[in-house]
Amino acid sequence: MPSASTHHTPVKKGSGSGNFNRDGDSLNAKPMRSALKDEISAYHHSGIELVDIAVAIWGVKRETANKILQLPLTLDPVAVENYKRLPTEGDLHQPFIDFAEELLQKVHAALHPNEPFESFKARVWDREGNTALHHGGRARKPDMLTLFKPMVTDTEVPWWGLVKHIIEMKHDTNKVTTVSQEKSADTNDPSQPADQQPDVPNRALVNSISTKPKVPSRLNPIVSSSHGHNSTHTADSDLTQTSGMVASVVASSKGKGKRNIDEVLAEDDEKAAEEEDQAIKRRKLAGKLKEDHLQLATYAVEAMSATSRNWVAGTLVDTCEVTVLLLDRHMVARTTTFSFDTDVAKFALMIYAMTRCNRLQAGFDPHLRASLSQITEAEAQPTTIRVPEELPFHPSSDPTSSSTPDDEVPPLRLKITGIIRQPDDLISRGTSVFKVKIVGEDGKLSEQDYALKLSWPLKQRPSEIDVIQHLKAKLPAELHDHLPSLTFSTSFSAEQLSLPWTKLGGSLSLNTQNFQERTLRAMLADYYHKLWEAGGPEAFKQAWLDCVECHYEAFRTGKVLHRDLSENNLMVNFVGDEIKGVVNDWDMAKFEGMAWGHLYRYDLESFFYILLWAAIHYDLKQRKKLRKVHSALKGWISNDMDVNAGAKELFMTSPLSYNGVYAAVRKEFKEIEKNLIKPLHDLFCEAMISRSLALRRGKANYDYVTCGGVLTFHTFMEAINVVPRWAKSNK
Template sequence: MTSEDAARSERSPFTASSGSSQYSDYSTTSSTDSYDVSSSEKHRDLKREISHFRHARVDLSKFVEVGWGLDRTTSERILKLPLPLEASDMIRDYKSIERESERRGSFITLTKKLLAAVQDSALCIDIPCDAFGSSAVVWHAECNSSVTGTTRKGAMMTTWPSAAPALESPTLAVAKHIIAMARRTEMISASSGTQCLGTDLAAASALPEAQVSNGSKAQTLKRSREETQCDDPGRQSKRQRLEEEDPIGSSLLQLASLARACLASTNRLWVTGLVIDGCKVTTAYFDRNLVACAAPFHFDEEPAKLALVVYAMSMCNRSAAGFDPHLRPWPSHTTESITAAMVRELERPVDDVVGSFFEFPSAINEMQEPSSILTSTHCFRVTRWIRKPNELIGRSTMVYKVERVSEDKSLSTEDFALKLSWPPESRTSEIEVLKALKKKLPKRLHAHLPNVEFATTFTAEQLSLPWLRLGLELSPENHEARVLRVLASSYYHKLWEAGSIEAFKQAWLDCVECHHEAWKRGGVLHRDLSEDNIMISRRGGGDPKGLLNDWDMASFVEALKDPDSSAHKRIGTLPFMALDIIYPTTLTVHPREHWYRHDLESFFWILVWAAIHYNLKEKTRDKEVHPSLVPWTSDDVNTHAFAKIVFLRPWDDLAQLAFDDIKPGFEEVLEDWIDPLRKLIKDSRESYGVALAKRLPSDTFDYSTCGGAFTFETFMAAIKQTPRVWDDDIPLP
């Protein structure tokens, strides 16, 4: 469960990856053992995401009502409030400040004054407010982001008082709202018509603390081609018009980057915040589907609007702030006496996902047989992160290592992996694929497929995502419906943790054969093979087995025959993608499809990658990509494709440099498996190229197998392995 589509970007045919000699973030999600890509690449991808799925100029009162739960009547009352004269003086002082840190402090002081004006009025007396959940603490500091690894400056966040002890920095996991403030240089650049893309962002500071008045006073303040959509003229022109009306400035990118980090720091459905550019304020909403911004206003001209925004943000509770209600500090079926402190813990987000609990109603388990006895809930205790997402909009897969909690509060002896992702609603679910495979394949093959204990799906409507009620003009060009899929399966080990070359070879071979049976008998093509989903299973004792994981990008073979199916969108994980997927032919002698041989080719690239990077005895993987294989991580199609094409040539210098550094234990693998497969793929591609050059029709040349040269049978023959017969009634050799 740890792999995702690496070429995830839905806007560009190829995802961004590092060209350095370190591990690129070639998978959709970043993990603890992968390299974090540069800020400039992150900003490039982020701007592309926002430009396609950004909705601008939402009515401010509508945004406040939907996003923060403040009714329109109260909003209208606040907008009519007379504001203190001191506020005008504060605004004038704010505008004259040059230093960023002083402007932040001045802005916070101004918001306190405006909030006090709302609190001192009697207009909001009927607004319900949870005294604990509504309080927002001022936080003014700089810290390092655990998600991006970069120091962020120029941004602020609000949180709950108990989440921000006096001597400690609150983390993004408890950020109520986020705020990005433009630097003075950015404000000048924007005014002169030049956009300056800042890469230094910030992660700390906040709005004023709300108070609760008594008496008559108011209560107050994996790059997936599957998800790639190439730019068409209609999409380009609409995006261009939006850019002309509301250009994406560096401050919005600052906020979007902070939102991405915020959503990745805990399990969160959405986050809202502000962009402060001089006196211009834009409220913004972010989730895995889209970005929505209200029409901007200038608080030096309309200070009441800033008062409205500050008050609404302060009144916003945990639920309205977008925190996942399924993530809890303690299980609901606890046998302990529930104290007042425990109840208060439920009113704000958990400080740390690790040690917390995911809890789902039993009735929604898609793996449950109709006749099964239902438990009250499915509860999992998080023991550590496995993977954090590195995108804002998209699949955004999160994976946690968890223990299952029984009704008697005991913890399972077996570890599980809990995966949460946001695939397109149109995609076939991983659960459907696995159910079909386990129904069609012999039982002895089930040991090589993930053991799923719990799975469910939530739609945007079931999660009550706020954008549903913002009145957005949605179209295929600016929106793709997504669902939240949750899946808990047994915990498996990375391929580099095999422990020996014998265990590695067996696991790799198990997955090659399981993959073939899934395609031939099960009618399913995996389509996203990588080092992260060829795994080691040690369940049930005995020898380690290969486990083919992450079927969420798989397609049914029948769907591949439909030219209109979404299954034809190209997917893959950069270093392991087949050449035809990286650089598809522009000739039309055959349809552009993801064929079985493309997955076979991925097995070869994985094998080479492992031989150069895996330290099997130590159960580790090199942290840096070997220099000769760095081009494999590039999203530049020419660089990537050329590197792999020449690698197949027996005299290639870069290939020889890589093999000179082959890891201990892989020497025989190079001679017996890699070299023969290298020749097989080179010869097959030559046959394919000749047929293309002659424009042979598909009925005379089978392009899906390179004229029969590249099949499962020729693949296994090249490595001198006899395919096993997997039928349950026939003993395995």
């Protein structure tokens, strides 16, 4: 009924359900960030130490990490001060990259003097957030991305499946000006009048410089640099250059005159109290998700859905404040924020670890080992998705190993030929489905197509594989054609995949409120077609009826309720001249007694909505689905559950609404509208009225499960004048 409309939406979408609205607001990141906030909040963990991420996730040895943290590393304070004062966020990018490259060179010289240098700078893709990466109907403009190999040309745009790490830059110039003024004020001598204070930056910082890196001209819009091939560069020359830079800050203190010691101490006490208040506020906010974190999460969704990936690392740089986030199907883990201008060694450790980590340590699925397809001009178009070529599975061996012991079964090698479904949510099942062919020992591909499904269901839930095997053991043999035909299946635990949370140990405080363990399951089955590929109205009707009857027998005889029906899991299989409907995707199914809060009639209502949705959006003759959602059904796909439920309730009861919907039914579906859709519409209206009257009258013995017997499988079939083939009895 409409009060439970979220159980039976014809097109499942998210974030949180694996199919975010691709026809409208998914192109706008704002609604996706809102959905991700709801999805992530309960599974957000903060306060992780960067060194733990570097060691446990990115593969740096603890001894090496400690060495880096003890190195006497510094950044030129003049360059840093100029960096902070740059007018826009885009201006920060190149100086930030230069800082990172400088520190990486110093660390490399200290730890690996005899090894070739691996540049950070050469592997950064930076378009200052002005260039979009297209994927899944969405356009995202990340600030910076790091890659395993440099792009071939300056104009080339990377594919999300090649991204190693994500870097998002922010810049609050108001906050920076305030901090700079406070630092400048700290250098003043209170015993002198304000107009006699020296116009210099913090002398302690200047005196700490041991070497002077060359600073790019774009780093110094406020002062001109004397760094040149023939220039003599000293700390004193830096002090001279900065006089103009700090003059505006010092000028604000002029004219105050001398202060006695009591005034100075009082101001110090007041300042200390203010700083403590600010520290308390920062601690309160430390565990909260910010818009910047959610923006990083939207990029992580793209990177994880572009290929089968287990986690993504993102770095948020707010001028100098740095936070690293690890995002996977279980949680978002966030480091304690540090400032790279003061914690220089920590910054160096982060860049070193990010640069040296391999594909496995960057979260890529260990089964994706083959090279990527060559990029063609056609593949560069936004509507085309590139995929890895092969997926070798080792059912009984360590998935992180590329070798197969002699006494084990050789890996199953699969050639990807297309993408059926990609996830666009984060902490969820994250279901990916690929169209594949089996690669034989001779390298030849199978003639038959298969579907490979990779998903992350909750570990505590029944395995989809177990559910299908159970149903085939319980249901008559003639119904087996209406269930997925499995060729291969396996599962991988979090420990086998070395997921971040298994390695962070005591850094995380996991409980049932902030953590739910998931398992990666891989399942290879026969490839089936979508309902809109049925070929014609009669074939479509037959496939839909097959699914209705198979679903009921699974419930009646197998004691299993599907609970997640949509147009994406009612499939069509062509067997010779016959067409058979297949009920797919049983990963949300529960056995009898487990499906609390979900009734069989909810799934019946899903069948009805799928039927009506198809009548408006399927071009059966062309075997395709219309991409644009009809305006009459826009409310049905809203991310707002109240809007979703209201739209369906209006359709059920309002002539203005349902007449508008029926006017949109395609010509080839008019017989289905007459014989199936409208009779079922009447049945559901009758059930609604019966239930409403019972609630109003307070009937004690009313059967709410079936709306007083009005809505059952048999009344459903009787309404459309179809005799069941297997469930003969009306009991």
